[in-house]
Amino acid sequence: MTSLPNPRTFLFSRRSFLRGLATSLALPSFYQLARALPEAAYPFEEVLPTASGITWKHTAGKSPQKYLPETTGAGCAFLDYDNDGWMDIYLVNSGACDFFNPNPTLRNALYRNNRDGTFTDVTEKAGVTAGGYGQGVAVGDYDGDGFPDLYVTQYGRSILYHNNGDGTFTDVTEKAGVAAPGWSSSAVWFDYDNDGRLDLFVCRFVDFDKSKNLPCAAGDSPGYCVPRLYKPMPSWLFHNNGDGTFTDVSKSSGIGSHLGKAWGVVATDINNDGRMDLFVANDTVQNFLYANRGDGKFEEIGAQAGVAYSEAGRPRSGMGLDSADFNEDGWMDLFVANIDHEMYSLYKNNGDETFDDQAGPTGIATATRLMSGWGLKFFDYDNDGNLDLFLANGNPDDLIQVVRKDVGYQEPMLLFHGTGKNFQNVSVESGPVFARPLSARGMAIGDFDNDGAVDVLISVNDGAPILLRNNAAKQRHWLGLNLVGTKSNRDAIGARITYQAGDLKRHRMKVGGGSFLSSHDPRIVLGLGERTKIDWLEIKWPLPGGATERFTDLPIDRYIAIVEGHPKWK
Numbered sequence: 001m002t003s004l005p006n007p008r009t010f011l012f013s014r015r016s017f018l019r020g021l022a023t024s025l026a027l028p029s030f031y032q033l034a035r036a037l038p039e040a041a042y043p044f045e046e047v048l049p050t051a052s053g054i055t056w057k058h059t060a061g062k063s064p065q066k067y068l069p070e071t072t073g074a075g076c077a078f079l080d081y082d083n084d085g086w087m088d089i090y091l092v093n094s095g096a097c098d099f100f101n102p103n104p105t106l107r108n109a110l111y112r113n114n115r116d117g118t119f120t121d122v123t124e125k126a127g128v129t130a131g132g133y134g135q136g137v138a139v140g141d142y143d144g145d146g147f148p149d150l151y152v153t154q155y156g157r158s159i160l161y162h163n164n165g166d167g168t169f170t171d172v173t174e175k176a177g178v179a180a181p182g183w184s185s186s187a188v189w190f191d192y193d194n195d196g197r198l199d200l201f202v203c204r205f206v207d208f209d210k211s212k213n214l215p216c217a218a219g220d221s222p223g224y225c226v227p228r229l230y231k232p233m234p235s236w237l238f239h240n241n242g243d244g245t246f247t248d249v250s251k252s253s254g255i256g257s258h259l260g261k262a263w264g265v266v267a268t269d270i271n272n273d274g275r276m277d278l279f280v281a282n283d284t285v286q287n288f289l290y291a292n293r294g295d296g297k298f299e300e301i302g303a304q305a306g307v308a309y310s311e312a313g314r315p316r317s318g319m320g321l322d323s324a325d326f327n328e329d330g331w332m333d334l335f336v337a338n339i340d341h342e343m344y345s346l347y348k349n350n351g352d353e354t355f356d357d358q359a360g361p362t363g364i365a366t367a368t369r370l371m372s373g374w375g376l377k378f379f380d381y382d383n384d385g386n387l388d389l390f391l392a393n394g395n396p397d398d399l400i401q402v403v404r405k406d407v408g409y410q411e412p413m414l415l416f417h418g419t420g421k422n423f424q425n426v427s428v429e430s431g432p433v434f435a436r437p438l439s440a441r442g443m444a445i446g447d448f449d450n451d452g453a454v455d456v457l458i459s460v461n462d463g464a465p466i467l468l469r470n471n472a473a474k475q476r477h478w479l480g481l482n483l484v485g486t487k488s489n490r491d492a493i494g495a496r497i498t499y500q501a502g503d504l505k506r507h508r509m510k511v512g513g514g515s516f517l518s519s520h521d522p523r524i525v526l527g528l529g530e531r532t533k534i535d536w537l538e539i540k541w542p543l544p545g546g547a548t549e550r551f552t553d554l555p556i557d558r559y560i561a562i563v564e565g566h567p568k569w570k
Contacts, residue, residue: 044469047467053119058092058463068208073134076459077519080522086115090150093107096133132154137152140189142200147165185263186513187200188201188267190276190512191489194275202236204235206232218397226284230261259285264517265279265513267513268512281336283319286303324511326423329349329351335389338373341370341407346359346364373392374442375459377445380527381453383472389415389423390415393414394460409439412435413433438466452557455469456468477556480523482561487565493510536551537554
């Protein structure tokens with residue numbers, strides 16, 4: 001076999017060459033050249049079902065009546081349900097509801113990681129088939145027993161699956177009181193009142209059922225309606241009582257006072273006050289930014305913060321979102337993806353509860369003008385220490401080209417390489433997988449093969465999921481952290497990490513949620529680039545713990561567990 005260059009070295013040494021080549025060649029010619037190269041030479045390589053064993057497919061149940069939920073699902077998750085140190089995969093499907101009665105029945109899928117690059121379907125044994133018209137999934141250890149639990153959002157009624165710790169789950173929705181009837185989309189586990197227990201926020205979309213389906217058209221054909229035609233609804237906030245039950249505090253917290261059409265949510269701390277805030281992406285109405293004011297109260301400040309509307313003052317179709325400190329200034333920034341002709345937004349935090357949209361100067365606005373964004377995430381895909389941005393796209397309307405000739409239904413993914421201050425669109429030179437048009441929806445990140453290179457899972461509407469192996473980071477150094485709260489919430493949502501490796505000093509925060517309908521590997525990978533030593537690492541634990549702990553003499557190129565209050569890593 002011919003010897004290939006080191007994947008990382010090959011990738012980065014030819015980046016400028018390929019970028020110039022892409023501009024001088026017609027796009028099809030460029031991708032014919034790209035396909036002639038081995039996929040391992042690119043940042044991400046698709047793991048085919050024949051190799052992974054993941055044969056499950058999503059079914060949207062598309063109908064002549066064009067019911068709106070058919071266009072939106074579904075989500076996916078990386079989680080270690082059996083605590084063996086390897087990321088398993090959960091995939092959400094559609095199912096029976098008032099407008100859809102599949103025969104045979106459909107189910108969700110839980111795939112156990114076999115630790116050799118393959119997965120085994122254990123859904124039936126685990127008891128997490130669901131069966132309703134699924135949308136998304138949120139993973140969190142709400143009872144602090146060390147095993148991650150599953151909250152599956154659905155159109156109709158959502159489900160809370162308690163992890164029994166023996167490879168099985170139990171549906172505890174009724175006992176817990178978190179069914180959230182209606183059309184639920186994304187959800188997030190986070191500790192809003194700093195009592196050390198994970199609470200639950202559930203996005204609710206529009207007021208919809210079969211009887212309320214409106215007749216809409218795309219040219220002369222029946223088409224999917226724009227969500228603008230449906231009534232907005234309040235989202236849900238459930239307080240964890242610590243006994244397996246939750247209390248609906250939507251109204252008392254102020255969350256229920258605001259009617260939206262919520263798709264995505266991320267829990268973050270925008271003002272560095274130690275309380276977790278919520279950024280919510282709404283479709284055709286303004287986005288919400290809920291500032292956590294303490295005492296169980298939230299203030300919606302989206303408009304004055306500059307994140308509610310476009311620069312022209314119009315609401316957009318917010319879908320996927322995330323939060324990270326992309327420019328390393330100590331303040332958490334925000335990102336939201338919208339529908340075609342609206343452009344996506346990268347909001348830089350000014351440190352005073354206001355934000356400025358930097359999508360234009362970074363080139364993100366131009367690259368996304370004709371796209372519709374769903375799953376997305378900030379993460380350091382090449383382990384150079386800088387946050388990058390991965391975007392999964394796809395228009396919701398399968399007849400969009402009837403009304404917009406410059407927009408396609410299926411769209412390619414986008415990859416932006418971070419510099420620590422800015423972003424560079426590297427999608428074209430990143431391989432044939434980034435030329436493949438998709439109806440992408442959910443997206444989760446996770447290191448399924450434990451090599452320190454964070455991989456990507458993408459759910460496809462009415463199609464098979466796509467698993468991407470990360471090749472870009474394999475030759476760079478890293479440290480993976482599994483943070484375990486004791487006084488603070490066990491998942492350590494809200495923890496802040498600072499580390500120094502020679503000339504590299506970086507900050508990270510463990511946010512809750514992000515992306516669209518999806519949940520991520522709970523571990524955090526710290527990229528070191530070529531540096532072979534971490535000088536020190538500090539963790540500021542979320543309240544009610546709140547202590548800052550410092551660690552030295554750390555290993556590299558492996559995962560470690562750090563338990564709150566314990567001076568030695570495991």
